[in-house]
Amino acid sequence: MNEQTLTVQPVVAASSPYHAPHAQRLAEQLQLDCVGVVGQLKFCEWPLLLYCTDDGVQLQQTGKKAPGPVWADFVTGAVAHRRKFGGGSGQMIAKAVGVKSGVRPTILDATAGLGKDSFVLATLGCDVTMVERSPIVHTLLADGLYRAQQESEITDIVQRLSLLHGNAAQLMAQQQATQTAVVYLDPMFPHSDKSAQVKKEMRLFRDVVGADDDASQLLDAALEFAKARVVVKRPRKAPTIEHETQPTYQVEGKSSRYDIYTLAALEKVL
Numbered sequence: 001m002n003e004q005t006l007t008v009q010p011v012v013a014a015s016s017p018y019h020a021p022h023a024q025r026l027a028e029q030l031q032l033d034c035v036g037v038v039g040q041l042k043f044c045e046w047p048l049l050l051y052c053t054d055d056g057v058q059l060q061q062t063g064k065k066a067p068g069p070v071w072a073d074f075v076t077g078a079v080a081h082r083r084k085f086g087g088g089s090g091q092m093i094a095k096a097v098g099v100k101s102g103v104r105p106t107i108l109d110a111t112a113g114l115g116k117d118s119f120v121l122a123t124l125g126c127d128v129t130m131v132e133r134s135p136i137v138h139t140l141l142a143d144g145l146y147r148a149q150q151e152s153e154i155t156d157i158v159q160r161l162s163l164l165h166g167n168a169a170q171l172m173a174q175q176q177a178t179q180t181a182v183v184y185l186d187p188m189f190p191h192s193d194k195s196a197q198v199k200k201e202m203r204l205f206r207d208v209v210g211a212d213d214d215a216s217q218l219l220d221a222a223l224e225f226a227k228a229r230v231v232v233k234r235p236r237k238a239p240t241i242e243h244e245t246q247p248t249y250q251v252e253g254k255s256s257r258y259d260i261y262t263l264a265a266l267e268k269v270l
């Protein structure tokens, strides 16, 4: 993991006595301090909590102007809305990974984060192996998956998702994950979202996971591992990941871009 770049370390807390044992267990697993029950976020003395609540485990800032929590939400969040009303295989991400009639490539999402992109890809019918190296983000994602498993409406989608903890570059180099047609990468990038809320959440996320400044090595491992293509998500105007191999082509949207490195025809490896 990217521990050397971590700037913020949360403490673990529970929103009520009911969640206190869970908080204690998490703190032991993650080797973080557990501060017991915190009811009033406004006046809390710890700036950042890994917070066990009725809605699941959340990364929560405290203080009077604290933004909302950061958590993996496949049931009520934006990806749930996109599942119901999104553009299906017309979406840019679908085109980038090569989803089309009769083609549902297997995918390794090497930078899973909160699993939003993976969930969209699983909604499109792809089997997705998610890899996340940050123990804190992995905890949020595992908790989000667990909650999603309880929802019968999305059982078929959740069954297509699996989660590994570790550095994806190492897992791919050591063949510790089953080889997939596509490797999907979305490393952290300093970006300039206009919404103050998004900005604060993204800044927090970056502080917790680090800068992902080893993306070149990840791309290297992905190009060796993928059977058909590597897809890299970037902000629209960002440079490509530094590497001797250049993308074969790009799919560009309003704010983001997908760099596609083609290795073989998808149809040949399915």
Ligand SMILES: C[S@@+](CC[C@H](N)C(=O)[O-])C[C@H]1O[C@@H](n2cnc3c(N)ncnc32)[C@H](O)[C@@H]1O
Residues within 6 Å of the ligand: 110, 111, 112, 113, 114, 115, 116, 117, 118, 131, 132, 133, 134, 137, 166, 167, 168, 169, 186, 187, 188, 189, 209, 212, 218
């Ligand atoms: C921008 S976020 C990804 C967001 C994700 N696409 C989503 O839809 O929620 C990048 C994530 O990749 C993780 N990451 C970066 N490099 C990694 C690596 N080599 N192995 C595993 N995870 C990695 C970071 O810890 C971070 O959580």
